[in-house]
Amino acid sequence: MIRVENITHNYANGDKVLNDLSFAIGQGEKVSLVGANGCGKTTLLKILNGLIVPTGGRYYFKDTQITPKTLRQTALAGPFRKNAVLLFQNPDSMIFNPTVFDEIAFGPRQFELDHIDERVRHWANQVGITRQLDRPPVELSKGEKQKVCLAAVLVLEPELLLLDEPTASLDPRSTGWLVEFLGDTDMTTLAATHNLGLAAEMGTRSLVLSEHHELIFDGTMESLLKDTDKLIEANLVHVHRHKHGDVEHRHYHIHDWE
Numbered sequence: 001m002i003r004v005e006n007i008t009h010n011y012a013n014g015d016k017v018l019n020d021l022s023f024a025i026g027q028g029e030k031v032s033l034v035g036a037n038g039c040g041k042t043t044l045l046k047i048l049n050g051l052i053v054p055t056g057g058r059y060y061f062k063d064t065q066i067t068p069k070t071l072r073q074t075a076l077a078g079p080f081r082k083n084a085v086l087l088f089q090n091p092d093s094m095i096f097n098p099t100v101f102d103e104i105a106f107g108p109r110q111f112e113l114d115h116i117d118e119r120v121r122h123w124a125n126q127v128g129i130t131r132q133l134d135r136p137p138v139e140l141s142k143g144e145k146q147k148v149c150l151a152a153v154l155v156l157e158p159e160l161l162l163l164d165e166p167t168a169s170l171d172p173r174s175t176g177w178l179v180e181f182l183g184d185t186d187m188t189t190l191a192a193t194h195n196l197g198l199a200a201e202m203g204t205r206s207l208v209l210s211e212h213h214e215l216i217f218d219g220t221m222e223s224l225l226k227d228t229d230k231l232i233e234a235n236l237v238h239v240h241r242h243k244h245g246d247v248e249h250r251h252y253h254i255h256d257w258e
């Protein structure tokens, strides 16, 4: 589905935020992208969505190299834009329509899909925001906004779904729904998180970025969870003090804080 070859990225201030990444993701794979704050997860997802042009390396979506030039060619850019969609980390950066309905309908209208009303209502119902369809999205709670954004990407039924911390504002029931949805869908998914528990729920394979912005692990989730050294290197485990009876000590934990 996608192939990344030696991708490197520097923002304008010059700091390298992705360092020589290479990997491929096959059709239907469920992959978690894990790494500590600032390691480059969002930057990588934006590159895979065509929003950022990497300073070095090549990116192929279904054998088409995605470059500024291909993105200007409607015949290539259209299918790419419809089929490689990104759920943003911050819902506020996606929302701009007057109503929730319009927000979800925006993509389908853009791509001239049929049965738009039906599609919008179906996905609003799936994520549980049917009652908010006529409201201005800016008024909604953060979790409700995240659901609107989720519906707005799912309504496109893309081949590649890129998710950036998708459950950050969701309550347990909605998180459970999303985890099950991702498990059942045929879509290829790549979900970024720094939460190992969620990473294990959202992918059978894991890509790990280090704080040096390098890909330090590409393998099964199962083998990652057993690799404590790798988890420490990626800053994905935490140390804290706790007591066993009268004895107090510190050791690594991979369980989540939430």
Ligand SMILES: Nc1ncnc2c1ncn2[C@@H]1O[C@H](COP(=O)(O)OP(=O)(O)OP(=O)(O)O)[C@@H](O)[C@H]1O
Pocket (backbone or CB within 6 Å): 011, 012, 013, 017, 035, 036, 037, 038, 039, 040, 041, 042, 043, 044, 089, 194
């Ligand atoms: N537009 C920008 N200009 C300059 N530096 C940026 C920009 N966006 C991100 N960065 C920097 O690039 C690095 C990687 O950021 P990125 O948002 O990709 O990390 P992340 O892994 O998604 O982190 P988090 O877990 O906090 O979401 C960070 O050091 C960040 O400060």
Ligand SMILES: [Mg+2]
Pocket (backbone or CB within 6 Å): 041, 042, 043, 089, 164
């Ligand atoms: Mg991020």
